[in-house]
Amino acid sequence: MVAAEEEEERDAAIPEPLSLFASCLSQHRFGDQELRVLEAALSAGGDVPALLATRAEARCLLRASAVEAFPATGPVEEDGRRFATADFFARAFALVGDVESCLAMKYEALVLRESKYSDDHHLQVSHDEWLTFAKDSLDNGFYTIASKAFANALAHIRPSHARHLDSANSIQEKDRINNITGLQNLAKSLSAQHSVQTQSAEYMKRRTSGVHEKCNLQPGKPKLPGSSMFRLGIKTRNIKKLLRSQERNLDEI
Template sequence: SHMSQLSLFHLQIKTRRFNETTIQILESVLVSKDVKSLMEVRSSLTEFLRSESLCVIRTIADKTVQQKLLVLEFFVRAFAIVGDSESCLALRYEALVMRQLKSASCEWLRVSYDEWLNFAEHALDSGFHSIAGKACENALLCFQKNDLVEPETYKFSEDLGAVRKIKRLKDFAMTSISSRSVQVQAAEYLKRKRTEKSKTDSFCKENQCLASISFRNGIKKRNLQKLHEHQSILRINDELDINNMDEASL
């Protein structure tokens, strides 16, 4: 059943069985016609794989380069299957850097410019422009480290074309980073302006409210004064009428 396959996959990872069988079990877990349940399973598996991969990478620190690379390759495939492109690219990059560092003593570990270029293209497609730029720099370093053939040969022309392509890709990545930076700054500016406007509007409304209250209080005070004046006039008139009546009786 679906749950038994999921439990089996968890067991395979916990017991550190990073092989093709485990990959096949993972693929079978994700076979579902229910979109909602599929999304939930993907999310659960992604969280599980991220947690386990960190633990595993720490525990294999003393292993050989080949053993480390096999584990990294397994998790790269697993993350690709569950659709976690960020983790997939991160571990691919880690594996490439590891090979590059160890290639001085082990020629078979050398990373070709094609591998860096392929990684850079995938990183760009996924929106990771900064890491794509670094991959392009590493790809260009491959041409500096390798002994270039004579300029007259076809190989030189081929390499020159590849260098131009990598530089174009790097320029695009750098432009995208700058553009992204401008967009972020613009978004922050607009957010700040909205906040300031909100505060200003609130202040204006508060002042308007205070002014309105003050105005209404002023009207009330004026009306009271008029009422008091009117009452005073009435009292004076009443007193005059009384005095006139007294004089007439005399």
């Protein structure tokens, strides 16, 4: 009875234009038709505050639904459905302007395709897809993921480069490889700098909250899935912003 009342209160808080889209998400309907429903909801309303409120609520709905749709583990046979779902959420997050979540879902979809459909000409991930994703990740501060994506982009070039080393295109391929390698090195460098800043931010966070615990710097951390790595990146970026704000306030005192 209590759960039903909480659900009714949550549904009542959803703006009217989003009610149909919220219903689609609750029924796990993730397709092109649902994206069109979202587009219509985002353009409904007569004033700017109402549109902004709808967009903000749509982001909350999508984030909650994405967490539910992507459990930490899942059977291998569900990879096809997970890929389609990741693609849906990537496009939906793009519509509501949530760049961080959009990139997380794109990475999830690319990794699934790379591992599951590497032999399928229509579904295998291309060099250009990895390169575009790597540049987007670099521009948005996800340096570790960007470095991995640049490595994948290089892996798609080098076999072709080796086969055509003596061809007229070899110079262009060398230039492409050098450019991507340069971007990858930049991502690695920024990732190393970010790691030092993150440790400082974590210290400031513990000191501010009054919790003084010994840092656990054990090597060999377990590998995280793509979406978890992005969530960790988002968290550390927010802490970094908090640290900078605190430093500015101290300077002004």
